[in-house]
Amino acid sequence: xxxxxxxxxxxxxxxxxxxxxxxxxxxxxxxxxxxxxxxxxxxxxxxxxxxxxxxxxxxxxxxxxxxxxxxxxxxxxxxxxxxxxxxxxxxxxxxxxxxxxxxxxxxxxxxxxxxxxxxxxxxxxxxxxxxxxxxxxxxxxxxxxxxxxxxxxxxxxxxxxxxxxxxxxxxxxxxxxxxxxxxxxxxxxxxxxxxxxxxxxxxxxxxxxxxxxxxxxxxxxx
Amino acid sequence: xxxxxxxxxxxxxxxxxxxxxxxxxxxxxxxxxxxxxxxxxxxxxxxxxxxxxxxxxxxxxxxxxxxxxxxxxxxxxxxxxxxxxxxxxxxxxxxxxxxxxxxxxxxxxxxxxxxxxxxxxxxxxxxxxxxxxxxxxxxxxxxxxxxxxxxxxxxxxxxxxxxxxxxxxxxxxxxxxxxxxxxxxxxxxxxxxxxxxxxxxxxxxxxxxxxxxxxxxxxxxxxxxxxxxxxxxxxxxxxxxxxxxxxxxx
Numbered sequence: 001x002x003x004x005x006x007x008x009x010x011x012x013x014x015x016x017x018x019x020x021x022x023x024x025x026x027x028x029x030x031x032x033x034x035x036x037x038x039x040x041x042x043x044x045x046x047x048x049x050x051x052x053x054x055x056x057x058x059x060x061x062x063x064x065x066x067x068x069x070x071x072x073x074x075x076x077x078x079x080x081x082x083x084x085x086x087x088x089x090x091x092x093x094x095x096x097x098x099x100x101x102x103x104x105x106x107x108x109x110x111x112x113x114x115x116x117x118x119x120x121x122x123x124x125x126x127x128x129x130x131x132x133x134x135x136x137x138x139x140x141x142x143x144x145x146x147x148x149x150x151x152x153x154x155x156x157x158x159x160x161x162x163x164x165x166x167x168x169x170x171x172x173x174x175x176x177x178x179x180x181x182x183x184x185x186x187x188x189x190x191x192x193x194x195x196x197x198x199x200x201x202x203x204x205x206x207x208x209x210x211x212x213x214x215x216x217x218x219x220x221x222x
Numbered sequence: 223x224x225x226x227x228x229x230x231x232x233x234x235x236x237x238x239x240x241x242x243x244x245x246x247x248x249x250x251x252x253x254x255x256x257x258x259x260x261x262x263x264x265x266x267x268x269x270x271x272x273x274x275x276x277x278x279x280x281x282x283x284x285x286x287x288x289x290x291x292x293x294x295x296x297x298x299x300x301x302x303x304x305x306x307x308x309x310x311x312x313x314x315x316x317x318x319x320x321x322x323x324x325x326x327x328x329x330x331x332x333x334x335x336x337x338x339x340x341x342x343x344x345x346x347x348x349x350x351x352x353x354x355x356x357x358x359x360x361x362x363x364x365x366x367x368x369x370x371x372x373x374x375x376x377x378x379x380x381x382x383x384x385x386x387x388x389x390x391x392x393x394x395x396x397x398x399x400x401x402x403x404x405x406x407x408x409x410x411x412x413x414x415x416x417x418x419x420x421x422x423x424x425x426x427x428x429x430x431x432x433x434x435x436x437x438x439x440x441x442x443x444x445x446x447x448x449x450x451x452x453x454x455x456x457x458x459x460x461x462x463x464x465x466x467x468x469x470x471x472x
Contacts, residue, residue: 120312120314120316121316121318123273123278123312123316124310124316124317124318126278126305127276127278127305127308127309127312127379128330128334128378128379128382129302129306129330129334129382130333131298131302134333134334138318138329138333139318142320143319143320146320218362219319219320219362219363219364220319220362220364221319221364222317222319222363222364222371
């Protein structure tokens with residue numbers, strides 16, 4: 001191999017790439033928040049008795065779990081405006097797509113967590129006189145929250161790692177910039193390695209943050 | 223006790239799971255302050271019956287009333303009244319693992335009866351003293367032994383000041399040396415507080431000494447029913463004799 005390494009390009013354009021990471025974060029965080037809130041609602045509805053609540057939820061989850069994100073991105077960014085007249089910036093389209101996709105997956109994680117809380121806990125709460133909603137609030141959610149954290153963290157990380165797909169609609173995040181610079185300077189090895197390092201750093205940071213939350217749990221399951 | 227309206231009235235109750243009939247016409251009453259033990263082999267429907275009494279499960283036929291309210295047709299408000307006045311103690315304790323012992327005892331009085339935290343805490347500390355573990359108020363259930371967990375579960379039910387307690391095999395999941403401490407607490411509810419109770423149990427000694435009334439169930443029927451001393455000392459039916467022999471030998 002007679003490729004001559006020249007990481008000085010990262011020295012020059014590192015800050016420009018780092019700004020791209022800022023874009024990544026500002027697509028990832030709203031997506032994570034919306035996906036989580038929506039996913040939680042979907043999970044609760046999917047366990048509902050009433051079919052009118054349950055069936056649309058199941059359809060939503062199955063639809064957005066199966067559409068490839070890239071297809072969803074194009075659809076939201078190009079097709080939706082044609083149908084509705086609404087226009088979204090590239091970043092907004094990315095947030096919408098990742099939120100819908102992420103919600104489908106977080107709801108699955110939450111559903112697993114909610115179901116993991118034994119029915120005996122519901123019975124204990126019911127026997128004391130708690131209503132269904134009170135049981136959710138005081139007994140099921142506080143336990144399910146910590147039970148689902150690892151699975152939900154995984155979904156969040158997948159969301160973070162899916163942000164670069166938004167390159168295809170020109171969200172100026174890290175990958176977009178790495179590509180742009182590669183075309184200009186023909187230094188793919190250095191630039192894509194630099195991009196990888198940034199993503200790894202971001203994911204490690206996020207994982208540490210979620211581990212910190214996990215450590216807030218003072219009780220042990222029985 | 224004669225003449226007082228029964229706390230629980232069970233009339234010809236039937237219950238099916240699909241085609242499997244688990245209760246085939248059960249009838250008995252529980253008078254105020256009366257302790258009834260339900261005996262019988264596993265799967266004979268004892269626990270199911272207990273769950274039906276406070277509406278955790280629905281019956282298919284007959285009628286159960288608690289404090290004069292028909293469980294089957296109770297409105298949500300009436301069902302709440304039944305559950306607030308009825309304590310349920312489970313075989314597997316079912317404490318809330320994410321709450322300290324104190325919070326396990328105070329969450330229902332605070333959220334359901336509107337009692338303020340300080341008063342609820344005071345009551346909880348008294349109850350923990352009563353069940354013999356005052357020092358465990360601030361620990362989480364996972365750190366407790368089985369016997370301690372079950373005593374907390376009883377205290378949690380008592381915090382609601384029930385006039386009826388339902389015990390579903392309260393000592394079956396415990397090591398023998400822990401059974402006595404739990405049974406003593408249950409005994410005191412009968413002897414000191416005069417709370418009516420239905421106890422599903424295999425503890426012969428407890429049944430004989432504490433219960434007023436003993437009912438032996440067998441595959442969904444009542445095989446024998448009578449005063450506890452009669453049923454335990456002088457069983458009439460062959461089924462009862464055989465069953466009592468089997469649990470004494472176990």
